[in-house]
Amino acid sequence: MRRAHAVEWVRAAEGELMARLPEGTLMQRAAAGLAATCAELLRDGAPGRVYGSRVLVLAGSGDNGGDALFAGARLARRGARVSAALLAPERVHAGGLAALRAAGGRVTEDPAEAERADLVLDGIVGIGGRGPLRDAALPWVHAAGQGAATVVAVDLPSGVDPDTGAVPGAAVRADVTVTFGTHKPGLLIDPGASYAGVVRLVDIGLAEVRGTGSAPSDPRRARGGRALGTEPLAPLFDGHVVEALQQEDVAALLPEPDAESDKYRRGVVGIAAGSARYPGAAVLAVGAALHGGVGAVRYAGAAAREVVRAHPEALVGEGGPKDAGRVQAWVVGPGLSQDAEAERAVTEALDADVPVLVDADGLRLLARRGSAPANALLTPHAGEAVALLAGIGVTATRDQVEAERLRHARALARGYRCTVLLKGSTTVVTGPTGPARVNATGTAQLATAGSGDVLSGLAGALLAAGLSPVDAGSVAAYLHGLAGRLSSDGAPTTATAITAALPEAWRRSR
Numbered sequence: 001m002r003r004a005h006a007v008e009w010v011r012a013a014e015g016e017l018m019a020r021l022p023e024g025t026l027m028q029r030a031a032a033g034l035a036a037t038c039a040e041l042l043r044d045g046a047p048g049r050v051y052g053s054r055v056l057v058l059a060g061s062g063d064n065g066g067d068a069l070f071a072g073a074r075l076a077r078r079g080a081r082v083s084a085a086l087l088a089p090e091r092v093h094a095g096g097l098a099a100l101r102a103a104g105g106r107v108t109e110d111p112a113e114a115e116r117a118d119l120v121l122d123g124i125v126g127i128g129g130r131g132p133l134r135d136a137a138l139p140w141v142h143a144a145g146q147g148a149a150t151v152v153a154v155d156l157p158s159g160v161d162p163d164t165g166a167v168p169g170a171a172v173r174a175d176v177t178v179t180f181g182t183h184k185p186g187l188l189i190d191p192g193a194s195y196a197g198v199v200r201l202v203d204i205g206l207a208e209v210r211g212t213g214s215a216p217s218d219p220r221r222a223r224g225g226r227a228l229g230t231e232p233l234a235p236l237f238d239g240h241v242v243e244a245l246q247q248e249d250v251a252a253l254l255p256e257p258d259a260e261s262d263k264y265r266r267g268v269v270g271i272a273a274g275s276a277r278y279p280g281a282a283v284l285a286v287g288a289a290l291h292g293g294v295g296a297v298r299y300a301g302a303a304a305r306e307v308v309r310a311h312p313e314a315l316v317g318e319g320g321p322k323d324a325g326r327v328q329a330w331v332v333g334p335g336l337s338q339d340a341e342a343e344r345a346v347t348e349a350l351d352a353d354v355p356v357l358v359d360a361d362g363l364r365l366l367a368r369r370g371s372a373p374a375n376a377l378l379t380p381h382a383g384e385a386v387a388l389l390a391g392i393g394v395t396a397t398r399d400q401v402e403a404e405r406l407r408h409a410r411a412l413a414r415g416y417r418c419t420v421l422l423k424g425s426t427t428v429v430t431g432p433t434g435p436a437r438v439n440a441t442g443t444a445q446l447a448t449a450g451s452g453d454v455l456s457g458l459a460g461a462l463l464a465a466g467l468s469p470v471d472a473g474s475v476a477a478y479l480h481g482l483a484g485r486l487s488s489d490g491a492p493t494t495a496t497a498i499t500a501a502l503p504e505a506w507r508r509s510r
């Protein structure tokens with residue numbers, strides 16, 4: 001599992017650790033890890049070696065600049081030609097600059113050096129950064145982007161909000177990010193994640209301590225027509241803020257039939273989706289559910305004929321969820337429309353007393369109620385999230401939801417007191433408490449008609465197979481993302497092709 005902690009936690013943990021260690025130890029650990037990665041990149045890249053390579057350090061006014069300068073000094077001692085741009089000369093890390101100078105490095109004021117460099121170290125800001133990059137950094141960052149240098153971000157790309165992944169203005173686009181102690185949420189969540197390149201974690205000993213910066217606070221209902229604040233995220237989460245499932249985590253969660261399993265023991269998922277106007281959503285959701293590890297899929301609704309024609313394995317009925325047989329989880333909403341019949345289907349699925357995944361039209365109907373059962377999994381995209389937020393008195397635009405996914409997903413989970421899977425360029429899955437899961441397998445090619453119906457069917461099947469809403473949502477997002485990549489392979493894909501790739505995604509995840 002890849003875990004990320006909020007700045008508040010990192011500071012508390014660092015404080016605890018620093019109190020036990022000689023001064024400067026942590027920065028030296030960070031600089032050593034950073035220099036080792038840079039040396040490796042120089043050896044593997046165009047220069048082919050450290051000696052004689054051209055390295056430019058962009059040093060801001062804080063300890064992030066200190067890390068970069070000390071790493072620069074280490075590279076200079078190995079023969080690299082290192083220069084440093086001091087973006088706030090009067091507040092530069094004095095020890096770092098002295099070390100660089102002692103190792104033969106020099107100071108430059110010519111941004112053209114960024115264009116000629118083999119490697120640029122972004123030590124402009126780290127976890128102390130707030131808001132967009134300031135003007136002094138812009139010519140250097142621009143020049144680095146023009147040249148062929150490998151850009152290495154120190155701790156995180158400057159201009160990316162460490163806690164949320166928001167990118168409020170100009171930011172460094174890194175090829176590699178070397179982060180210290182723990183991942184930062186902004187490295188795992190878009191838009192920030194897309195600026196980070198390949199992320200490497202350097203252990204500086206934080207695992208030995210328990211930061212105290214993220215005590216859980218009571219879940220409270222958000223009410224009263226307000227916008228969400230910008231207070232630190234740490235109090236909204238417990239311990240680490242974010243985790244990303246890795247292949248071995250998914251393998252441990254995937255349901256596997258054993259010798260005792262029959263189709264009912266493996267779980268039956270019910271799908272209440274599609275309408276006379278949109279039968280396709282039902283066909284897609286059922287198709288994905290059939291690949292989701294359950295013993296059987298029941299369909300209840302107006303598209304029964306189309307569903308059974310496409311999937312003879314499905315058990316179909318034209319009535320609502322109440323008239324269908326027993327299931328272990330419901331999926332309600334895709335392509336349902338919003339008429340009285342749809343409303344009845346949503347009510348019946350919510351009342352069925354089994355885990356229920358609510359998507360699409362189901363979410364619009366749920367927003368009018370402003371509440372959901374505790375075992376519900378809501379799967380909005382940003383637009384549906386706006387409607388759901390309005391249902392609990394929070395005003396937000398689509399852009400605000402997309403810029404700060406964690407905060408808005410958490411507000412929904414707390415407001416509706418259930419699990420929320422917020423779709424988008426980084427899918428976030430979170431309950432009212434505990435860390436949020438983010439998905440790392442997604443691809444922009446997944447933004448295609450019907451792709452959400454596939455995700456719903458798959459996640460619903462995993463719910464019926466016995467996974468918790470957070471596990472079902474995050475495992476489904478992982479498999480769906482992987483299937484998207486497999487079916488796309490760089491070209492546009494379709495919901496049908498994504499479904500067809502689900503078995504291969506499953507095999508690769510076991």
Ligand SMILES: NC(=O)C1=CN([C@@H]2O[C@H](COP(=O)(O)OP(=O)(O)OC[C@H]3O[C@@H](n4cnc5c(N)ncnc54)[C@H](OP(=O)(O)O)[C@@H]3O)[C@@H](O)[C@H]2O)[C@@H](O)CC1
Pocket residue numbers: 014015018026027028030060061062063064065067124125126127128129130131132133134154155156159180204
């Ligand atoms: N603590 C530890 O034990 C360890 C910490 N480590 C390292 O320290 C880093 C944190 O260092 P830090 O706390 O000094 O903050 P840092 O990120 O350098 O920035 C603060 C400065 O930036 C400025 N600034 C703010 N926003 C800005 C913007 N948008 N654009 C431009 N400038 C901006 C701000 O200026 P001000 O607002 O005061 O004018 C302030 O002076 C951490 O990321 C890791 O790399 C490692 O060595 C391991 C051990």
Ligand SMILES: [K+]
Pocket residue numbers: 064122123124125126153154155156157158
């Ligand atoms: K940085």
